[in-house]
Amino acid sequence: MPKHIVRLLALVAVFAIIAIAAKEFLIPASFYQYGHYRGAAVAEIASKIPKLDGSASCQSCHKEAYAEWVTGIHRKATRNDVVQGLVIKNGPNCEVCHTGPAGNHPSKEAMPLSIEDRVTTITHKHIIHPADVPGRNLMLAAKDMQSVCLACHEKLEARPKAQPQIAVDSHGGQELCTTCHNPHSPRVNFAAVPRPPYDSITGNAIPVSAFKPGDAGAGKSVAAACAGCHGNAGMSVNPEWPNLAGQHAGYLVSSLKAFKSGTRKNDMMSGMAAGLSDADMRNVAAYFSKAGCGVTWGDKAKALLGKAKVAEAGCAACHNAGGLRAAGAAGISASQAWPNLAGQNAGYLGVALKAFKDGSREHAVMSSVAKTLSDSDIDNQSAYFASVSCR
Amino acid sequence: MTIQDKKLEAQEVPLSRRRFLGLLGKGAACAGAIVGAVGAGSALGAAEAGSGKHAYQQNDKQYAEAVNDPPKIPEYNWNDHQWAMGVDTTRCIGCLRCMEACKMENSVQMDANHNRTWVERYVYLEGSNTALIDSQADPKNIANAGSETKFRFDNRYKDAKVEKAFFVAKLCNQCEHPSCVEVCPTGATFKSKDGPVLIDTTYCIGCQYCVQACPYGARSFNESRGTAEKCNWCYHRITKGLNPACVEVCPTGSRVFGDRNDPESPVSLFIRNNHVQVLKPEMGNAPNVFYVGLDKEVV
Numbered sequence: 001m002p003k004h005i006v007r008l009l010a011l012v013a014v015f016a017i018i019a020i021a022a023k024e025f026l027i028p029a030s031f032y033q034y035g036h037y038r039g040a041a042v043a044e045i046a047s048k049i050p051k052l053d054g055s056a057s058c059q060s061c062h063k064e065a066y067a068e069w070v071t072g073i074h075r076k077a078t079r080n081d082v083v084q085g086l087v088i089k090n091g092p093n094c095e096v097c098h099t100g101p102a103g104n105h106p107s108k109e110a111m112p113l114s115i116e117d118r119v120t121t122i123t124h125k126h127i128i129h130p131a132d133v134p135g136r137n138l139m140l141a142a143k144d145m146q147s148v149c150l151a152c153h154e155k156l157e158a159r160p161k162a163q164p165q166i167a168v169d170s171h172g173g174q175e176l177c178t179t180c181h182n183p184h185s186p187r188v189n190f191a192a193v194p195r196p197p198y199d200s201i202t203g204n205a206i207p208v209s210a211f212k213p214g215d216a217g218a219g220k221s222v223a224a225a226c227a228g229c230h231g232n233a234g235m236s237v238n239p240e241w242p243n244l245a246g247q248h249a250g251y252l253v254s255s256l257k258a259f260k261s262g263t264r265k266n267d268m269m270s271g272m273a274a275g276l277s278d279a280d281m282r283n284v285a286a287y288f289s290k291a292g293c294g295v296t297w298g299d300k301a302k303a304l305l306g307k308a309k310v311a312e313a314g315c316a317a318c319h320n321a322g323g324l325r326a327a328g329a330a331g332i333s334a335s336q337a338w339p340n341l342a343g344q345n346a347g348y349l350g351v352a353l354k355a356f357k358d359g360s361r362e363h364a365v366m367s368s369v370a371k372t373l374s375d376s377d378i379d380n381q382s383a384y385f386a387s388v389s390c391r
Numbered sequence: 392m393t394i395q396d397k398k399l400e401a402q403e404v405p406l407s408r409r410r411f412l413g414l415l416g417k418g419a420a421c422a423g424a425i426v427g428a429v430g431a432g433s434a435l436g437a438a439e440a441g442s443g444k445h446a447y448q449q450n451d452k453q454y455a456e457a458v459n460d461p462p463k464i465p466e467y468n469w470n471d472h473q474w475a476m477g478v479d480t481t482r483c484i485g486c487l488r489c490m491e492a493c494k495m496e497n498s499v500q501m502d503a504n505h506n507r508t509w510v511e512r513y514v515y516l517e518g519s520n521t522a523l524i525d526s527q528a529d530p531k532n533i534a535n536a537g538s539e540t541k542f543r544f545d546n547r548y549k550d551a552k553v554e555k556a557f558f559v560a561k562l563c564n565q566c567e568h569p570s571c572v573e574v575c576p577t578g579a580t581f582k583s584k585d586g587p588v589l590i591d592t593t594y595c596i597g598c599q600y601c602v603q604a605c606p607y608g609a610r611s612f613n614e615s616r617g618t619a620e621k622c623n624w625c626y627h628r629i630t631k632g633l634n635p636a637c638v639e640v641c642p643t644g645s646r647v648f649g650d651r652n653d654p655e656s657p658v659s660l661f662i663r664n665n666h667v668q669v670l671k672p673e674m675g676n677a678p679n680v681f682y683v684g685l686d687k688e689v690v
Contacts, residue, residue, distance in 0.1 A: 002406060009418045032449060033457050037581035041591035042462035042469070048627035051496050052636050092642040096488050147541070152486040152642060157548040158512050158556035163484045163643065 072185020219287030234291040239347035246293030252285035298346040298383025306384030343390035349382035474586035477647035477661035480684035485558035487542040489637035496636035503528040507622040508562035517552040563609040563622035564678030571601035
């Protein structure tokens, strides 16, 4: 064989050997084991540690919140539904709302990195997560609750009808969801939900008595003008006019402002409120809120019927009817923005509810509540609240 | 030139073209033989491979060995499972908790455009025959949520006359014939034996051919890792007996997951008891995500 052919063949052989050696060296043993991929990768991917850990893992530390949830409607919705023989788990568990998965808690640094995080090979662009990454803060602040609740419960056209949905404007307006609802157990039943009201600005729990808006001493002189109808000490002379004694100052101020601006209409009150400055309003409200109130008593038979009805109508949610809330006394409202009803004149309560019912007075929540009440319901409930001591 | 001349030329030339080519062929055959001998683990047995399930250059014996030697996952054998998912669009409320949970579970980029799973809203206004479609990545929805990482649908149809509207959750369909695997040049993505299409991130070079190949737009590119990103049905969860994260957090049971080898698993019941559809059946990808309540415009 000629020399140059031998050389050529030798060259081919050398290349072949290099190629084979490179192939043996570079291709991992498990490549082609199951297919055109590295077989060992399957076990590596499977070895990642799950982060979502389920509600049971939350229970170990957050026993109180877990107990609320486990007895509430959110948990009940988590029951296994059987639809056409198909078992469907539905209903939100802890990690639906607290979206930082349990595995990232208490700190992400404590968790082993996932395989994908470890094998970062090329960094094309550095992505910096904004500070509001969900789950950064597992404890949801009350002020964020609106957004969390509405993620599932805002009325959207595309949502199936079976999903409980609310139109925000006609439901609670700007009031926080948590004022009435405990997110762990959102059906409003304060017997099972001993939670204090929240300050709607800071999101912190506040005692009912912490609201001190004005100077009661300065308010006394302003109150003289009110005495003709509402009495010197805030107990009205006519049962169709409201007692002001012991009322939430916040509610009194907002009522006076509403009369002044005309959003609430009453010929007498509009005239009276028109002459008051904001400071006058705060002071007179402070004066009346401190005045001693009493029980006005309604018809006893009606009051008994009314007691049964208030629980059904959901008055308890805001006005704490029946003393169902552990925090605060019966008939004392959860928020400074809402009136106390305990000891209020039955006649006035009836007038107010009927005004909400016929639309002559409007409120985001009360208008719809009052429309569900019959006239006799209104009489009975009014008698009930009149019979409850405000102290 | 006569035949005589040709013979004469052949005698005169020491190595004719014909002879050279012949020798070259023999040389190649020898090299091939060496390849076959040295590369013991990969005998040229393509012809021996009995069925399409065999890996490249794998003979029956090696195939049987691979079946008997499944990936080393504790208390899990991929030969025993065939995973599938069901999505009931009539239950979906568009809360996007699935998306958020997925991003948390799998360290996906937090912005609205890079997702392993997402939700689309289809709205038919009265008198219109075409759907208005938006997702959480719609600029209006991001503006309404106030953050790209909050994932909310806005209430833009509050005052509109809507004839029909619904949400559809989307994710990787874990196709029987995945286009993405076909185009991957490095073997970084592959169809696992129990169903999910996985990514070997150590082998992904970030060329993004798979992102373009997927007919469902289910893949994206993770810029922080430099690799492709896709849903793998939380392979690390399902191999431990857990549900994928999205199924776990779905508050309405719109997502159903299970093993098709088990006739009583949720997904087997879902497929048996409902009239199910898949997305884009005409593509021939044979998806493994089965839908109930799809509409003509959903693709």
